[in-house]
Every structure is written in C-alpha cells, then in structure tokens.
Amino acid sequence: MSEPAHQSGAVSQSDDVLAFGTTTVAQLMPMHLILDEAGKIAAIGPTLQQVMGKDVLGEAFFDVFCVDRPRKVRQIADLRRKVGAKLVLTAIGIDGEQVGFRAMPVMLSDNSDRIVIDLSFGEQFAKAITRYSLTAGHFKPNDPSMDLLYSFEIQRNLLKDSEDMAKALKLAKAEAEDMAMRDSVTGLGNRRALQTQLKQALSGANGKGPYILMMVDLDKFKAVNDDFGHAAGDAVLRHTAACLSEVAGKSGFAARMGGDEFVLLLRMDMAQLDAVSHQLRSAISSKISIAGVQYITSASLGYLTFEPGEDTSPDQLLSHVDVALYHAKVSGNRVAAVTPELLRQFGDQRALTLDIERALRNEDEFLPYFHPQIDLESGEVIGVEALARWNHPQKGVISPAGFLGVAAKSNLLLPLDRQVRRRAMSQFSALSHALPAGARLSLNITAAKLRTEGFIDSLLWELDAAGLVPEQIKLELLETIFFDGNDSPFIRQCTALREAGFGLALDDFGTGRASISTLIDAPISMLKIDRSFVSGIDRSERLRQITGAIIRMAYHIRLAVLAEGVENAAELQVLSGLGCRYVQGFHFAKPMDAAALAEWLAKSVTDPLSATAASA
Template identity: 35%
Template sequence: MRDPLPRAILESLCPCAAVFDADGTILHSGPTLEKAYGEPLAGKNLLDIFKVTAPRALSKTKDFKRFLTRKISVTLMRPDGDHRIAFRSQFISISDDDRTFIVNCSFGQSLLSSVEILDLEEGNFSFADPSMDLFNSLSVQQELITEHQHLTEKLKSAKQSAERRANTDPLTDLPNRRAFSDHAERMLRSQKQDGKALAFLLIDLDKFKQVNDMFGHAAGDFVLKAATNVLRSAFGDNGFVARLSSDEFIALITGKDVLAEAEKLSFSIISQISEPIKYESSRVQIGASIGITTACPGQTKSLDQLLLEADLALFEAKEGGRLRSQVYDARLGRKYALMGRLTREMEPALAAGEFVPFFQPQIEPATGRLTGAEVLVRWLHPQLGLLNPVEFIFVAERNRMMGRIDHEVRKLALDTFKKWQRYGLQLDQMSFNLTAEKLGDKTFVDEIMRDIEQRKIKPSQICFELLESILIDGANAPVLEGAADLSFAGFKLALDDFGTGHASIASLISVPVDTVKIDRSFINGLHSSKRIRSMTKAIIGLCQQLRLKIVAEGVEDVRDLQLVQEMGCDYVQGYYFAKPMSSNDFWDWAQSRQIEACNVR
C-alpha cells in the first residue's frame, strides 16, 4: 500500500503527528512526537500510546472513524510511566479508502511543562529539525511569562512599599495610627478565642513643644527618636508600639496580669524618658505622662471607647502634675459618661447663655478695701445645677470651644464691671484667666481692645492672669510676644499659682508681669507650718525686690490673714472673705460689707 503521507513530508509539515492504519498500527511518526514519547513509535498500536479522554473514552480501533475531524483530547502514555503529556488532537483520514489516518497533536497549555519534563534545549535540535518549532514557540511563551513575572514582582514590591509607607511613621519607623488601629482591632477580635486581657498605654511627651521652640525642629526630631528607642526597648517583642501624632505614642500589651505589667512599664518609661538627652552641645530634658486602660475578656468595649478611656486617663495624669501614669477606673467612667452628655449639650448651652461669670473679691488687707474681682466661668446647667470649670473644661478644650466660652463670659463680665461703675461700685481692676493659646493669638489684643472700648473701660482696669500651663507648654516666642503686646497696650499681667513649681523664677524676668499670685498651697495653713512661713516670706521678699504686687490666694483663716499682712502682701482673696459669686450676689455682698469688709488693720 502506497503511503499517502511520506515521512519526509510528515517531519516537515506535521512534526508532532503519527500516521496509522485502520488497525491502529503506527506507520511512522513526527520527530517531536517521538521526543515526547522517548523512543520510535513505528509498529506500536495507537491505543497503547494514546489514551483518548474526550469527548469520551475510545477503546477500539474501529471507533476511529466516528471521531474523524473532531477535536479530541488525548494523553500520551510514556514508557517510563512517570509523566503523561496532554495533547489537543484531531483524527484525519488521509486515504481515499479510509484505511490510513493521521493524529495531529498540539501541546497547547502543556507546552511549558512538557519541555521541562523532556529537558529539551536549543542544542537538542539541528537547524533543519522541524522540532525547533516547539522550542521557538516555547521561547516566545517563556519570554512572555518572564516579563509577566517581572511585572508582577514589581507591582508586588510597589504595593508592599506603598503599604509600608501608609502604615509607618517616616521619622521613627514605628507603625502609625492606621497600623495601630488595624492591629488593635485584630487583637480585640482574637481576644474572644484566646481569652487574654489587653492593656492600652497612651504616652504623651511633656515639654516637647518647648524643645521645638527653643532648639528647633531638628532637635525635636532627635528627641522623638530617643523616646522611640526607650519605648522599643521597654516593650520589646511583647508589645506593639505606634506613634499617633507629634508627641503622642501608644502601646498595646497582652497577657494575664496586664494592668500590673502596664503600671510597671509606665514607671520605667517615665523614668528613662525623663533622663537628660545630649543634643549637640546642649542637654535637653523632657518627660512623659501615661494614660492606661484595659480590655478584659467578656467586655464589649470598642476600640474608639478604649482610646477615649486612655485619653481621659492621660488627661488626669497631666492634671495630677505630669510625670506620672493614671489608670482608667469607675470614677473616670462616671466622668466619661458625664463628658458625653456635656459634649452634646455644650453648643446649645453657649447659645442659650448658660455660661456666666462668677466673681471672687480681692481685698487690700491693710485697709479692708475691696479693690478688685477675679472672674471665673460657671455653667448654669438646667438639670445638673452649677458646674465648676473642672467639670467641663476638658470637654470644652477637646471640642475647641473654650475660646468661645471665655469670650462670651468675658463680655458679660465687662458689661457687669461697667454696670457696677455706673451704680457706684468702683473697683480698681477686674482679673481674667488667660490660656497660652489665646495669649499666642495675634488677634487677641485687637479683640479685647474692641471689647473694652465699646464699654469705655481703660486697659489699666483689666488684669490677665497667666495660667501655669502657659509656662509649661507655652513659653515660646508667640506667647511672650502676646504678653508683651498686652503690657504695651496698658493691660496688667499677673503670674498665677506662683510657688508650686509650675512657674519658675525666670518667668518673672521673661514675662512682663505686674503682679504675682502666691498659690493657695502656701497660704492655707500658713500659721501651722514654720517651713511654709519661711518659704512664703522668701517669695514675698523676692517679689518686693522686683517691685511686683503680691496677691495671696486661698486665705481661709484669720491667722493666715494676719501673717500675710505682716509679710507685706498687697492683696488677698479666699473663702475667709467670700466664695466666687454671681454678679447679683457680689453686688449684695459688696453693699453689705462696704469698707468694713476686712476687720484687720
């Protein structure tokens, strides 16, 4: 029988094909198919070499004709039995009497794996070998795959880099707020399974703003990195530390007795961060305050609530003198609940005029004359009654409303001051507390000048008391310039809470004050402590040498009154005379007292 497809033509046109007869006996095969099988195929039965898997299994040679021209899937059964190569194939009759057939195979998706199995390289092919088609096709495919892999790696690397930048603080290389939130949420979810308690430590650097203002931002960055090293060392691999903002960090630890561990770590951190830091030729010193809260198994606190608890505990730590830690507890919980209510009600309260001035008299002890009044803000809450600043100032500051409240109260107090003048109550001055933020506001002097000019009040009749926070957080150029501007405009300045350690002697030089108010901790019980009397006498002597007026705060006992008068205090105020009062009560008190307000001469 004449071969309708000679081997030479098969090798040239169909390198991956086999010619077989009606019995399934292979007459000859292409070189590529032989390389795939591993040995010559001539004389072998097609069904011993191939297994037809689709469209359905084929087991008899007589079935070939039913699959002619149809696309089929076959598997090449190699002699070693280790590898099977899948082909997409087609049976075609190549004789007039349908006695000779060809199965033409294509590697398709199996090209790469097949060549890896066969370990084919370019050197395995001669120039004229039609099997080079296989390798050339593979080279194109491999180039495309390599390029795809390269692009995939670049995209993966870029994504990882972007994720790192999005989750890392660039200065300290610590996780940022976003990364901490993700980690904390995961820990809170896993707590349901592992039953471990969590502790959150909110860490704030004290005096950091002073470092920036005095030495520059490079020094501030240096200090932040130093603090970061302390935190990394303290928590090690047992805690997750992140930087939340400029000088605020947060840490999360887990374990059995996390509260005791958190308090132990806090003590160590505060001690280490408070150590002097050498920067260039200077020694810089900061501190730290820490708020702590815990999340125990079975609780349903959200991350936002836990962070707010830690924030509140931190505020308490700062209010308690800084350089300390504070644990959130039930007492603070009640305060937090009240804060939530006050936050909702503060804006409507301001619009309704519920924030009002109260007045505490200032007396000249030598004559008993009423010389002035300190203005203190109060909230006349319709349900909760009279609220002192300690009960709402944190909420006001947190919601950036304290400035607006102070302004409204100050205008009401100035109206009252002018009203008293018209009705014959002549005070030398009225005193207002002033925050560092307001003092550093360049528009404040113009604002207060408009307020007093509208009421025809002289600047010399107004005294601004500089709070201790100004000297802790705000001894910077804008604050000092603001104090100088007020002094130049004719307003009086008083240094409040002097002697407590918050205000330094240097402040008497750097801030243009006219008056020093000695803190109540020196005055209340003055008669019972020889040591306090000596310290108070030294403070008064210093102020007298600097020709500053002196106000003794917190006078509650006639014996203390006699002592401060003997020491040379110019003015006194305290519960011995009167508590802070509403404008009407102050008027009645002043009228009933007249010049006999103080019996000590």
C-alpha cells in the same frame, strides 16, 4: 451545511493520486504514513522519519503507534472506520521519549485497503520543533504552523510577563494588607489589628477565656524624644515592643496604639497577672544602650479582664482600660485595674464634661462674679476682679473648683474663659457709671495665653465691643513667669501692653509660683500678695515680718501692693500698719454678680471700707 472536504472522501480524480510520486507525497505530507493492507507501515514522510529516528518500515502500525483518542481504536479495522476523523496518537521518538501527534487517516484510493495517515504535532508543535531540531524546511511552505509558532511564542512571553506581574502584584497586595495591620515602627499589630483580635476574643472564636487586656504607657517618653531625638525614641519603642512580644508569646497579642501607648491581649486568669505585669515592667525598665547612651525607661499599666460573650465591644474595653491606665499614672501606683468605682468617677467626669459643653452652647450659664479691690488710703474701690462662676440650672451657682479642672482636661477652658471675659467686660462697662473714675476690671490670664498669637488683637476687639479702653483693664498674670533677659519677646509684649494703657499685676506673689527674680525685669505695676501671707497675719509675727518685707521691697521698686484674702478687721489693721495700700477680701465683700455689685456699690459709695461681707 456541506460536509468538510476531508470528511467526504470525495477526492477528485482519485485515480491520479496513485500517480503521485514519493517525492510529491513527501512534499505534500512530510509527516505521513502509508499502511499496507495488513496495517504495516509501507512509507513514512521525511520529517516523521527524523522524529522517529529508527526504521519503522514494515512494522505494524499498532506496534509503533498508540491511538489515545478515540479510545476504542485498537486494530486496523477500527482505523478504517475512523477515516476522516481526528486521531490522537503517541509513539516513542528518537530521543526515547513519548511524542504526541494529531492524525487523520484516509484511504489511499477508493479501491484500495491501504491507508494514508497524515500526522502533525498538534498542540505539541512548539515542543517538537525544539526536541527534534526541526526547521521551517521540515514543513510545507503553506503550512501555517511555523507562523503560529512565532505568534504563540510572543503570546507565551506576554503571558509570562503577565504572570510575573500578577505575582508581583499579589505579593505587593499581601504586603500592603500586612502593613495595614502592622505598626511600622515596632512591627507589632496596630489599632486595626487589635480591634480584630478583640472582636474574635469577644466572639469566642479564639477559644475560652478569661482574657486580660492590658494597656501600657511609657513614663516620660516625651522627654526621650525631646532630649535625645526621635531615633532614640523609636529605639525605646522597639525595645518596649520586644518586651511585649515576649510576654505575649504565641498565644497572646501585642499592639501599638500610637505614641507610647501599647496594648497586650492575653488569655490567662488573674492568678498569673502579678507575675506577668512584674515581668513586663522589669523588662521594659531594663537598661538599653542606644548609640552608646544608656537609657532606662519605665511603664505604667492599666488592665481589665473579660470573658468571651460579654456584652461589651472592643471600643468599650479599650476605653475602660484607658481609664485604668490614666489612674495608674495619676495615682503614681503605676499599675491599676478597672474597678466599678474608677468607672463611676470616669463617668462622672465624662458627664460633667458633657454638661460643660452644653452650658457653653447655651452661653448664659458661665458668668463673671466681681470681687472689689479697695484703696485703703482713699477708701475708694479701685477695681473689681472678674471670677468665673457657673450658674447651673439644677445645681445653682458652682464655684470654679467644681468645673475648672475638668474643663481644663477636656480642653474647654479657652471657650469658657472667653465667655466669662466678654460678659465681664460688658457688665463692667454697664457698671462704669457706678464705679469711681479710674477703676479697672481685673482679668486673670495665663502667660501662655498672652503668648498666643492673636490674643492681644482679640482682647482689643472685645474691649472695643464692650465700649472699654485698655486703661480700664488690669491683667493679672497667673502661673510661673520668669521675666528674664532670655524671654525678651514676652517682656516686649508686656511692655507694649502697659504702654497701651493696660495695667499688669503679678498674681499669687510669694507662693512659689512667682518669685523675687521675676521682678527684676517685670513690666508690672502691682504685686498681689497671696492670701496665705494674709490669713492669720494678726496672730503670726513671722507672717507679719515676711509680708512687711515684701511690701517694703515692692515700694522700693515702685510697685503697688494689693493683699488678697483679707477676712477680718484685725488682718486689715495689721496690713494697713505694714503699709499695704490695696486690699481685697471677704471682709469687704464676697465675689458677687453684676446686679449685687451694683447694689453693693450703691451702698458703699460714700465709704466702701464700711461695707463688709455681711452686706454682700
């Protein structure tokens, strides 16, 4: 490879260089120095002169300039050894500040000890232009430095834009990360942040325990949202968050799990718990004013304690403390701790839920039992009420009290009810030949279900599939139903059902769940008097009077009356005397499966009144 021209020292026609006039040299090298044999500055280019300001002619080069690199160049002899090399120089400029140069020394001619040094600003070019008010005229026209300056300025602007954008993105990233761990309504930590805190606490990363994990739920918070709007609800949540933050202090951690559910993680022992829970509940239930309206809310607390290193997980801790909170709410105590007994109950409930789910998948464990309803005048069976039973493979037949509550809590009531209803229809259809003409299958049904979109269509489809018609079905309406003018769509739906042939009965009449006012507009054809008005009627004059009044009132408004829970002949005799035409109860038969019902019907076909519970 050939050596670069500036390093070779082979300048063509070297003698002619001496013939260059000062103007020529200045034009070629506006920032040059010529050093004489003694190393003193003999000439200086015009641009460099403007930068230096003072007159440096005659001064020793090393008195004016410092050679920073190479570092061992300290005298003129060193400089001569660096001919063709790059030097980094510094000097004091006209502004009194240090200025840096790049330079290259060359010998003025082969037979001279004089040195020419060509200087440039190097990487300081842009700064120097500004500092010394230089223009393009201060440089050779073919010097690309000015072009590069423009290019660098553009790049610098682009770089600055990129840096600004990077800063903005970093800020946005930090904010996004913060938001991902924070609840937007209250500013507390969220579920994710809580998980992290619990993991750290369990690992011992946050120091020694014990820890108290407290779950807080506002009482009747839904009513605040419903009655006063979500803005008020949010204000209550923020008030609660502030209370939790104060209790948490710097060492604790407060989070909102969602809805009106909060969690506190505190590092303290049980001795402090009472004071803390009292402080928290008092603070939450203090009066707050929102848009001029005073609110008072209250909270229930569930808590547990744990130590770092325990064999558990954040999810399990939260699940357990949730059990305590649930207990605090349902027991009315407002504060409850996790106990082994509580967890056992919860475990039992969970196991039962799983068992119900399994049974529903099997589709043959939940089945209908049938309870006959008798017409005292004709002595005929007018229908059978379908009641759910669970034919458990290990535990045998379980009555509704053993599973309906848990099924309802676990949202399993709907599929369970559907299974039982469909089987009841199918089995009733199969037994229809053994039943008197006009006998109906009674199905218990909630008003809410009747209002459910598509329920009627579904019911008609099920009937059709079972080979039944609406005239063979009586719907017994449960729960409180107010047939008033304000609920005309529901009344219209019930009227349409009755017109389609369905029988409608009002169940449990007299217990307070249904009332006389419900009868005004009710499109029903039968009242079912609750068993509490029947049981012991033969021994209570007062019951006799009330039940008699109900029966008379029902007949006046042309409603049939059926008395439930008739358990003996004495009760039957009184009811018959009061004019009650229809009865149902253990005196005649216990609820029974389809096979037993077929048998019972066969025996009682001539006189069902004689078929007592003993035969069932």
